[in-house]
Structure formats: structure tokens, C-alpha cells
Amino acid sequence: MPALPVRRRRPRLLAALLLAVALAVPAVGIAAAPASAAATQKSCDIYASGGTPCEAAYSTTRALFASYNGPLYRIQRASDNGTLNIGLQSTGGVVNSTPQVSFCSGTTCTITLLYDQTANANNLPISPGTSCSGCSGGLNGPGPNGADIGANAMALPVTIGGQPAYGVLINNIGTGYRNNAVKNVPTGSQPEGMYMMTSSMLTSDSCCFDFGSAETNDSDDGNATMNAIYYGSACWVGGCTGPGPWVGGDLENGMYFSDNGRNPSNITSETGMFVSAWEKNNGTTNFTLKYGNGQSGGVTTAYSGALPNGYNPMKVQPAIELGTGGDNSPMGTGEFFEGAVTAGFPSDATENAVQADLVAAGYANNTTTFKTSTSVVSFRAHANGEYVDAANSTTSLIADATSIGTAETFDMFTKTDGTVNLRAHSDNQWVTAESNGSAPLIANRGGPGPWETFYLIHNPDGSVTLRAYNNQHLVTAENAGASALIANRTAVGPWEEFDLITH
Numbered sequence: 001m002p003a004l005p006v007r008r009r010r011p012r013l014l015a016a017l018l019l020a021v022a023l024a025v026p027a028v029g030i031a032a033a034p035a036s037a038a039a040t041q042k043s044c045d046i047y048a049s050g051g052t053p054c055e056a057a058y059s060t061t062r063a064l065f066a067s068y069n070g071p072l073y074r075i076q077r078a079s080d081n082g083t084l085n086i087g088l089q090s091t092g093g094v095v096n097s098t099p100q101v102s103f104c105s106g107t108t109c110t111i112t113l114l115y116d117q118t119a120n121a122n123n124l125p126i127s128p129g130t131s132c133s134g135c136s137g138g139l140n141g142p143g144p145n146g147a148d149i150g151a152n153a154m155a156l157p158v159t160i161g162g163q164p165a166y167g168v169l170i171n172n173i174g175t176g177y178r179n180n181a182v183k184n185v186p187t188g189s190q191p192e193g194m195y196m197m198t199s200s201m202l203t204s205d206s207c208c209f210d211f212g213s214a215e216t217n218d219s220d221d222g223n224a225t226m227n228a229i230y231y232g233s234a235c236w237v238g239g240c241t242g243p244g245p246w247v248g249g250d251l252e253n254g255m256y257f258s259d260n261g262r263n264p265s266n267i268t269s270e271t272g273m274f275v276s277a278w279e280k281n282n283g284t285t286n287f288t289l290k291y292g293n294g295q296s297g298g299v300t301t302a303y304s305g306a307l308p309n310g311y312n313p314m315k316v317q318p319a320i321e322l323g324t325g326g327d328n329s330p331m332g333t334g335e336f337f338e339g340a341v342t343a344g345f346p347s348d349a350t351e352n353a354v355q356a357d358l359v360a361a362g363y364a365n366n367t368t369t370f371k372t373s374t375s376v377v378s379f380r381a382h383a384n385g386e387y388v389d390a391a392n393s394t395t396s397l398i399a400d401a402t403s404i405g406t407a408e409t410f411d412m413f414t415k416t417d418g419t420v421n422l423r424a425h426s427d428n429q430w431v432t433a434e435s436n437g438s439a440p441l442i443a444n445r446g447g448p449g450p451w452e453t454f455y456l457i458h459n460p461d462g463s464v465t466l467r468a469y470n471n472q473h474l475v476t477a478e479n480a481g482a483s484a485l486i487a488n489r490t491a492v493g494p495w496e497e498f499d500l501i502t503h
Helices: 003-024 027-040 043-049 098-103 348-361
Strands: 054-059 073-077 083-086 109-114 157-160 163-166 168-170 177-179 192-198 210-213 227-232 246-250 275-281 287-293 299-305 320-322 334-336 338-343 373-381 387-389 398-401 410-414 419-424 430-433 441-445 454-458 464-468 474-477 485-489 498-502
Touching: 043 054, 043 338, 043 348, 073 098, 083 098, 098 163, 192 210, 192 227, 192 334, 192 348, 210 338, 227 275, 246 275, 246 287, 275 348, 287 348, 299 348, 373 398, 419 441, 441 485, 464 485, 464 498
Parallel strands: none
Antiparallel strands: 054 338, 073 083, 073 109, 157 163, 168 334, 177 320, 192 275, 192 338, 210 227, 210 320, 227 246, 275 287, 287 299, 373 387, 373 410, 373 498, 387 398, 410 419, 419 430, 419 454, 430 441, 454 464, 464 474, 474 485
């Protein structure tokens, strides 16, 4: 019994002692320690703490590890082909873009390499496209020997933490980056997670603005051979609700917003000046898609459930891409500021903490706008003075009309990269350079892709010439206009010249 009073007094004594200590320590000191610790946690530190470490991490705006103090990306200027690495203002800090501004003054600069901030050195150079050994099964890029091209280094100015920075702008056909031999990333059906910071200021309904795992040969190797974030409004299976864009998973042969491909009907779009996009895939039974406002708030789960039919198990290969599809499909557009690929299936708590870090980074001032124009046009061939006619979806285009009617009229969509797509008024179908340009032009496609894309060349005499994007050959009114139009010429002559008539 004597022990009872002692036991009652000891908690009181301990409480009094703790209170005295607390009063003796300034309140600011108590708050400062956790705040300082939180400030040092960057996205990839958070992933590592959650047991799902970053195996590849890229950014043109900031460090993704608190300890990182290396370069973020490399640029090359056109005037003398000189190169410059762009780094940080301080360890774990934001980009120091001041040297870039002076280096690129009076010329143009291209981002040629994104540095991996992990120890794996999985750097992203410009994609080889079909120029690499064994890559002939993919789509050509517009660069040398079918390679892709790099992004304009000065084209996407923003601020981060109040400091000037530049993103990666994917707005020219064939702009893409890829490493086909990355190390220590998940492969096969191993669980994998990823995120990127993007924006709805520039998106498209074409294939494919992707970031994530892809094939090692720039080719379509079948269902489940890639696992990447897709951001855009391409509804691959049809039946989507709303205008988009949405965060999806490009799992090869389809961009999926759910197991059936369609977006949730209650989420008609996922937009913002900055958008955080998330995908994780356990390789066998679940993939999850999330999105968030990159400037405030948390993340929203758009889909979490079974993989699509034919995608279990996953067969992911050790390659990472940015800007194009797995087979180098070059038509997607978008903006990239940072992103990472992780080993394992990140927890919701980890992703919530990474989202908080993105918001705290202070992305702002993404004000660059992109406009496309639409006009109604007809073409008159110099070869014979007659108008190009698209009679129907089964008849090739030919210059055989003496007057302009519905069949001689087209909607011409001029995009931000200067290329055009043509939609025939006769059947509301898109004009294609059939069979990669080896067959005559015909208006029978439901949407534009590489075969339906043309460069519009303005000739000295005021006429225009169309050059097919995919085979880079000029469209000709074959046999002085007596035969169908076909993209098979390498030089401009009278048969390749057309008067462009705007209505």
C-alpha cells in the first residue's frame, strides 16, 4: 500500500519536469527541426523512404534528390554546335537557367540530353528512331537516318520557386528522347511506378505523348511490352466521355484509361496549368491511374483495378522514353517538366507525399499558348490546270476536275509545327499517303496520323507543294495529272506544284 502514493506522485513529477523543459526551450526551436527535415525531402527521397526507389529521374527544373548537385540537361546551339550543361543554383535546389539565356542569345538551342539523377546514369538522349540497329520495325523520325529531333530549349519558359526555368516542349513531329539500355528498372511483370509533371496547355488526340517504359528496339513488340504514362485525349477504343485530356497507361497497342480503355464517365477532363500524372502497375492484377493539380491540393484516383484483357502478365522491357510511342509514333504533343520511374508498387501515402513536394516546389507562370488554324481550301495542279478531286473513300485523289465543288474542297488543319492535315468534304475522311506513300493518296482515314500528315512547302512562284511526313517524298500529279496523286518524288517540278485556293 505505501507504494501507491509514490506511483501517483511520479507521473506528476515527470509531467512537471517535461513542462519545465518545454517552457525552457523556445517554441521556434521545436518547430524548426521538423520543418527543416521536411524541406530536405525531395520526390525521390520520398519514394526511397517508402521502399520504392527511383531508378530513373529527370527534370529540367529542379533536383529530385536533396543531395543531387549534378547537371539537369544538356543543350546545343545551332550557330556553332557548341554544348552546355545546365545545372542547379545549389545542392538539392532549382535550376540555374541564367547561363542558358546568354548561351542561346542570337541563335536557337536544342535540348539534346536529359540527365538521370539516380546512380544508374540512365540518361535520355534524343531517340534513335529507326536509325538504331534492329529498330527498323518502328516509325521514322524526322532526324538523320530516321532518328528523332530534340526540343527547343527556350520554347517553354516557366518559373519554379520564383526562379526562371524551361520545360521540354514536345510540339514538333518526331520530338522524342529514349534510352534503350537502362539499368535496374523493373522488367517483365515486376511492379513499377512512375509520375510526371506535365500540363494541359498543349495536348493532342494523337499517338503518343508518353513517359515511361518502352521497347528496346523502338518497335511494337505486342501487348504488355511497355508501361508508360500517356497524357492526351486519344480515345483508342472509342466511347470516351468528355473532351479530355486524361492520364492513361500506354501498355502498347492501346492507351488505356481503365481496363476497358475508356475514361471514367464522371471525369470528362483532367486539366491544369501544371498537372501531375501518375501510373503504377503491379504487373499481373492491377494498374492505377491518378492525376493532380501541380500547384495545389492532392491527387485523384481515376482508375484502379484489373489490367486490360491480354495484358496479364506484363512483359516490360528495359527502355525509357519521353515524347513518342513505343514504336516511335511521333504525333503526340505535350509538356514535360520532371518525372521518375520507380521500382515496386508505390503506396498511396508515398504518392500523396510526392504530390505535396510537387506543390511545395512552386511551379508557376506557364503562359505559352499554342494555336492551330483551320481553313477551307482547294488545289489546282500546275501539271494540267485542273482541280484535285476526292470523289469518295474508295477513289484515289486525282487532278481531273474543271470546277470546284464539294469533292474538290478540303478542310486544312495547320498545326503549331507547320505541318498540315487534310479532311475531304466529300466523305469527311482524312487524306492519307496510303501504304507509307507507296500507294496513291486517298481520303479514307478516320483520324490523322503520320501517313495523314504533310509539310506545306511554299514555292518561289507562289504555288505550294505537299511533302508526305512519313516517307519525306513530294506529292505529284502523276503523268501530267492523268494518274492519281502519289507521294514519290524527290524534287519539285511542274507536276509537284499546286495553286492553293482559300475559300
